[in-house]
Amino acid sequence: MAQPKYHQIAEHLRAQIGSGALAPGQRLPSEPDLAAQHDASRNTVRLAIALLTNQGLVESRQGLGTFVHEPAKPFTALLSRVKTPPDEQHASAGLPVISPAADESEMVRLVVETGLADQDIADKLGIRTGDPIVIRHSQYYIGDVPWQLINSYYPSDLAGGTALQQAGSIEGGSIRMLAELGHPQQGFVDEIGSRMPDGREFAFFHLPTGTPVVVVNRTSYSADRPIRLTSYVYRGDRVRLLHVEGTIPAAYREV
Amino acid sequence: MAQPKYHQIAEHLRAQIGSGALAPGQRLPSEPDLAAQHDASRNTVRLAIALLTNQGLVESRQGLGTFVHEPAKPFTALLSRVKTPPDEQHASAGLPVISPAADESEMVRLVVETGLADQDIADKLGIRTGDPIVIRHSQYYIGDVPWQLINSYYPSDLAGGTALQQAGSIEGGSIRMLAELGHPQQGFVDEIGSRMPDGREFAFFHLPTGTPVVVVNRTSYSADRPIRLTSYVYRGDRVRLLHVEGTIPAAYREV
DNA sequence: CAGTGGTCTAGACCACTGC
DNA sequence: CAGTGGTCTAGACCACTGA
Numbered sequence: 001m002a003q004p005k006y007h008q009i010a011e012h013l014r015a016q017i018g019s020g021a022l023a024p025g026q027r028l029p030s031e032p033d034l035a036a037q038h039d040a041s042r043n044t045v046r047l048a049i050a051l052l053t054n055q056g057l058v059e060s061r062q063g064l065g066t067f068v069h070e071p072a073k074p075f076t077a078l079l080s081r082v083k084t085p086p087d088e089q090h091a092s093a094g095l096p097v098i099s100p101a102a103d104e105s106e107m108v109r110l111v112v113e114t115g116l117a118d119q120d121i122a123d124k125l126g127i128r129t130g131d132p133i134v135i136r137h138s139q140y141y142i143g144d145v146p147w148q149l150i151n152s153y154y155p156s157d158l159a160g161g162t163a164l165q166q167a168g169s170i171e172g173g174s175i176r177m178l179a180e181l182g183h184p185q186q187g188f189v190d191e192i193g194s195r196m197p198d199g200r201e202f203a204f205f206h207l208p209t210g211t212p213v214v215v216v217n218r219t220s221y222s223a224d225r226p227i228r229l230t231s232y233v234y235r236g237d238r239v240r241l242l243h244v245e246g247t248i249p250a251a252y253r254e255v
Numbered sequence: 256m257a258q259p260k261y262h263q264i265a266e267h268l269r270a271q272i273g274s275g276a277l278a279p280g281q282r283l284p285s286e287p288d289l290a291a292q293h294d295a296s297r298n299t300v301r302l303a304i305a306l307l308t309n310q311g312l313v314e315s316r317q318g319l320g321t322f323v324h325e326p327a328k329p330f331t332a333l334l335s336r337v338k339t340p341p342d343e344q345h346a347s348a349g350l351p352v353i354s355p356a357a358d359e360s361e362m363v364r365l366v367v368e369t370g371l372a373d374q375d376i377a378d379k380l381g382i383r384t385g386d387p388i389v390i391r392h393s394q395y396y397i398g399d400v401p402w403q404l405i406n407s408y409y410p411s412d413l414a415g416g417t418a419l420q421q422a423g424s425i426e427g428g429s430i431r432m433l434a435e436l437g438h439p440q441q442g443f444v445d446e447i448g449s450r451m452p453d454g455r456e457f458a459f460f461h462l463p464t465g466t467p468v469v470v471v472n473r474t475s476y477s478a479d480r481p482i483r484l485t486s487y488v489y490r491g492d493r494v495r496l497l498h499v500e501g502t503i504p505a506a507y508r509e510v
Numbered sequence: 511c512a513g514t515g516g517t518c519t520a521g522a523c524c525a526c527t528g529c
Numbered sequence: 530c531a532g533t534g535g536t537c538t539a540g541a542c543c544a545c546t547g548a
């Protein structure tokens with residue numbers, strides 16, 4: 001046997017999906033049917049389906065069947081601020097969404113707490129491990145689609161005792177609030193990565209197994225020190241981050 | 256039974272990994288041992304391990320055992336060119352690597368072919384679906400670590416008959432070559448996303464299951480048209496993309 | 511060689527869905 | 530209700546590793 005049987009079954013199904021014989025949204029043959037077709041046990045068929053599931057190709061729903069995954073149309077978010085002046089940005093809404101037709105994202109939950117910086121956060125905020133910080137967690141939807149999780153970390157000596165430590169959204173955004181506190185943002189550094197979701201992310205995004213998340217860690221600086229660390233978390237298959245540099249011919253802008 | 260047994264077993268192992276009772280690199284108890292401990296069948300234990308594997312927490316090796324995944328130390332690559340003037344960039348080496356200690360990446364394989372643009376490529380290159388294009392695939396290592404896959408697409412009316420259509424690396428980089436051909440780059444747009452790897456990526460990166468890839472699609476423009484589309488593919492757990500904007504206090508640069 | 515994970519079977523019962 | 534996937538068992542044999 002050159003390839004294990006469950007790989008062969010997966011390959012057979014993958015081919016049908018690729019060729020369009022099984023279109024997005026369509027139901028696969030049932031597990032007993034596939035077992036009969038390939039002269040295999042049902043468990044072997046399930047192994048094959050697990051392969052496809054973990055590649056994000058299909059999705060099973062109990063009582064209904066296994067379906068070819070419908071590719072999500074991603075939203076595009078901007079890393080740079082060149083196209084959206086800070087004043088026009090929605091308060092605390094995270095990276096500006098430019099397409100499709102930027103419906104404003106809506107915050108549905110906000111948790112504020114205080115804690116101690118772990119090493120990673122301390123390094124980025126330029127404080128010591130164990131120093132107190134203010135943490136703001138929030139969740140955003142676009143319409144009824146879960147859009148992003150935002151976790152912001154502030155050094156307590158900046159945010160302690162201010163509105164940042166109160167639950168409730170910040171009028172005009174936390175960057176403006178920090179500016180009013182005497183710490184205007186002069187620049188930021190984004191660190192972009194990808195990983196598999198943890199349990200909290202899995203639940204919030206209703207993730208099918210086999211879908212990674214994209215994380216943008218943005219460290220904001222005033223003229224002399226870091227003032228905020230914000231982590232934006234997105235579904236990998238629903239976000240495209242855009243970064244523009246130099247001059248783009250007019251005909252190709254806003255693609 | 257509140258939770259399925261294999262979730263409970265996975266949870267038990269996850270807790271031990273999180274608490275450090277099972278340190279990175281350490282071997283888990285064998286499947287028969289775990290089965291006995293939890294009064295479960297070996298298949299149920301394997302389901303639990305599959306959960307952890309798909310989250311990138313553990314990795315199994317036949318004949319040896321199942322091991323807690325050692326977190327890879329990611330390389331950091333720059334999206335912007337502010338820190339590295341084009342002249343200092345290594346030819347065709349992709350996004351500049353700035354840490355750890357930028358060893359130059361090394362190209363080991365290059366395939367050049369011609370093909371027809373599919374809709375996505377045609378849209379981005381501003382040509383029509385089915386128009387001829389020149390495609391250059393290459394693979395890069397840093398030391399003996401697989402680092403990136405690069406796929407570049409050029410409209411044939413720009414690249415046809417030039418050195419870009421020959422196998423062999425381009426002295427000074429393809430952007431310089433395009434400039435000499437009368438199409439100097441004036442700007443570019445990066446579109447960054449993440450997904451699960453395909454078979455080719457899986458093999459090249461020696462990916463454990465449960466590791467996504469990060470894709471940067473960079474469309475380069477001259478003053479009046481797109482001149483190149485390049486897709487950079489990285490292991491999600493080995494890359495951090497850096498994007499800098501505004502002014503960063505001197506003490507925090509090059510972190 | 512003994513011990514590990516990899517593949518596979520043939521069943522069983524449960525939980526959920528739509529009719 | 531019948532049909533779907535979800536969970537679980539108790540075995541079997543194979544392929545690989547290190548001693």
